[in-house]
Amino acid sequence: MGPKVYSVSDHDIDPNLVDPDALNIVHTLRKAGFIAYIVGGSVRDLLVKKTPKDFDISTSALPEEIKDIFNRRCILIGRRFRLAHIRYGHKIFEVSTFRTGENEGSDLILQDNTWGTPEQDVLRRDFTVNGLFYDPETHSIIDYVGGWEDIHKKLLRTIGNPEIRFKQDPVRMIRLLKFRARFGFSIDQAAKKALIHHRSEILKSSPARILEEILRMLESGAAGPFFNLLSESGILELLYPALAEFLKTTDGNVIPYYLAGADKINQGLGKNPLERPVLAACLLFPIVQQEIKSQFLDRQKVPHLGEIIMATTSAIKKFEFGALPRFPRRISAIMIGLISNQYRLTPLTSKRQHHPRILRQRDFAEALKFLKIRALVDKNLIETYTNWNKLYKDHTRKHHKHHHHHPAPNHSQNENQSSVEHVS
Numbered sequence: 001m002g003p004k005v006y007s008v009s010d011h012d013i014d015p016n017l018v019d020p021d022a023l024n025i026v027h028t029l030r031k032a033g034f035i036a037y038i039v040g041g042s043v044r045d046l047l048v049k050k051t052p053k054d055f056d057i058s059t060s061a062l063p064e065e066i067k068d069i070f071n072r073r074c075i076l077i078g079r080r081f082r083l084a085h086i087r088y089g090h091k092i093f094e095v096s097t098f099r100t101g102e103n104e105g106s107d108l109i110l111q112d113n114t115w116g117t118p119e120q121d122v123l124r125r126d127f128t129v130n131g132l133f134y135d136p137e138t139h140s141i142i143d144y145v146g147g148w149e150d151i152h153k154k155l156l157r158t159i160g161n162p163e164i165r166f167k168q169d170p171v172r173m174i175r176l177l178k179f180r181a182r183f184g185f186s187i188d189q190a191a192k193k194a195l196i197h198h199r200s201e202i203l204k205s206s207p208a209r210i211l212e213e214i215l216r217m218l219e220s221g222a223a224g225p226f227f228n229l230l231s232e233s234g235i236l237e238l239l240y241p242a243l244a245e246f247l248k249t250t251d252g253n254v255i256p257y258y259l260a261g262a263d264k265i266n267q268g269l270g271k272n273p274l275e276r277p278v279l280a281a282c283l284l285f286p287i288v289q290q291e292i293k294s295q296f297l298d299r300q301k302v303p304h305l306g307e308i309i310m311a312t313t314s315a316i317k318k319f320e321f322g323a324l325p326r327f328p329r330r331i332s333a334i335m336i337g338l339i340s341n342q343y344r345l346t347p348l349t350s351k352r353q354h355h356p357r358i359l360r361q362r363d364f365a366e367a368l369k370f371l372k373i374r375a376l377v378d379k380n381l382i383e384t385y386t387n388w389n390k391l392y393k394d395h396t397r398k399h400h401k402h403h404h405h406h407p408a409p410n411h412s413q414n415e416n417q418s419s420v421e422h423v424s
Contacts, residue, residue: 003119006148008139013046015139021088022055023136025070025095030137032069034061035098035118037133043141044129047151048183053271057095058121058133066095099124119144126165126172127179128157154185162194170201174213177233181217181226199235203324210239211325218280219273221266224259227283239324243283251290254377258282261376265369277334278369280327285370288315288339302348309340334363341367342374345388346381359395368392 022038029036036059042052059066063076066084074086074095084095100116122131128147135142145159156179158165158172166173173195180187187195202210217226230236237244246252259282266273273279291311296303303311313336320326327335344358345367358364368388375381 003142003144004148006141006143011047011141013134013139013141015136017046017051018134018136019052019055019091021091022057022093024088025057025086025093026136028069029057029059029061029066029095032061032065034059034065036061037118037135037142039133040125040130043132043134044147044151046134047132047141047148054091055093057093058098058118059095060098060118062097062115066097118142123159125159126169126175128159129155129179129185131159154183155188156180156185156191157188158191158194162188162191163198166194166198167201170198170203170205171209171213173199173202173233173235174210174230177229177235178213178217178220178226181222181229182220195233199233200238202235202238205324207325211327214239214325215276215279218259218262218276218282219266221263221273223266223279223282224256224263227259228256240319241322242287242319243323246287246290251286254286255283257377258285258373261373264376265373274369275334275366277331277338277363278366278373280331281335281339281370282373284316284319284335285339285342285374287319288312291315291318292343297348303343305340305344308343309336312336312339334366337361337363338367338370342371345371346374346384359392364392 018038022042026036026038036057038055039058040056042055045052061069063082063084066086067074067076070084070086073088074084076082076084081096083097086093086095098116098118098121100114100120118133122133122144125131125145128145128150131143131145131147132151133142134140141148146157150157156176158176176187176191176195179185217223220226227236230239231244231247236247247255262274262279262282288311291314292303292308295311296307316327316332316336341358341361341364361367368385371381371385371388375385
């Protein structure tokens with residue numbers, strides 16, 4: 001059966017939302033005699049009127065042929081899944097060759113470099129809403145899998161049998177929840193059943209891939225609904241047992257509020273979301289607070305900074321015990337710094353010390369951003385945040401004057417321009 005083709009009169013995709021460099025890549029490949037389309041998430045985003053984050057391209061050209069056409073702009077990456085990265089300025093476009101895959105076998109897919117036709121390529125993708133091709137020259141959409149109808153019905157459906165598809169690549173289950181969280185689409189019954197049935201397969205996946213999906217969701221502006229779905233589906237307790245347990249306690253009730261605060265800030269930041277350690281701290285800070293309460297405050301003791309750092313480190317160890325994806329060391333290190341610094345920004349005793357030394361710390365900007373999230377959750381902290389933010393701005397300004405030949409790194413990605421009052 002041929003695909004359904006929807007012409008420009010059927011859809012109202014705004015061609016101005018399509019990146020001109022992506023168009024140029026498609027055009028160049030076609031001029032060289034190959035088939036090429038814009039594919040996947042960007043086509044879905046154009047149809048639901050979201051500006052796509054990135055544009056992926058699929059083509060009949062083999063990786064080496066793509067390399068020959070774009071030469072210095074292009075590098076080939078991946079062994080298990082060879083593809084081309086084409087660079088235009090700061091942007092990188094992913095260009096993959098049409099593949100054919102084993103869609104019926106239920107073994108984990110370990111290598112994926114058998115070339116195929118456009119139709120075979122779509123059939124190995126995950127969900128129908130991600131299975132559309134966009135032909136920028138005729139402005140038409142090519143649909144082999146019913147994705148067009150599913151987008152209009154706001155329905156998430158796997159391409160092929162969900163039982164098999166989730167066993168082949170269990171990360172698809174997390175992606176299913178991710179799209180539900182981001183778009184509010186409902187999940188097709190068969191996929192829902194398969195997810196509950198096969199959720200423990202997630203433990204066979206590569207931890208690095210799972211972590212990347214989770215960190216991207218923390219950045220997405222839909223972290224709150226995503227973690228809620230992860231918890232409801234029973235997948236969270238497989239990946240992060242300690243977090244899943246903690247979320248059920250009264251102390252854990254605050255985590256959704258931190259995630260909502262981070263979502264609110266990220267929705268305003270567009271392409272430059274908050275740093276990953278700041279976002280991961282939303283999950284960990286309440287665990288640290290509980291640790292400090294039970295170890296010190298309940299015993300009428302006030303911990304000093306060294307003890308706070310140790311309690312933070314131990315809370316991260318507890319959090320990661322038995323966890324499938326662990327945070328990379330770099331993220332953990334910054335997180336320990338920014339969480340323990342909360343106790344200097346908002347000391348446990350009423351002694352207020354606005355120590356200029358703390359402003360010079362390398363990760364102070366991150367600590368301040370996390371304080372901003374806390375102030376969205378607890379209005380009593382708004383004034384504290386505003387004061388620290390002002391001190392930090394004055395400090396950076398002075399610092400700039402002294403080192404005008406040596407610009408300070410711009411950590412604050414236009415972020416601290418808006419004080420909490422504007423977002424609360």
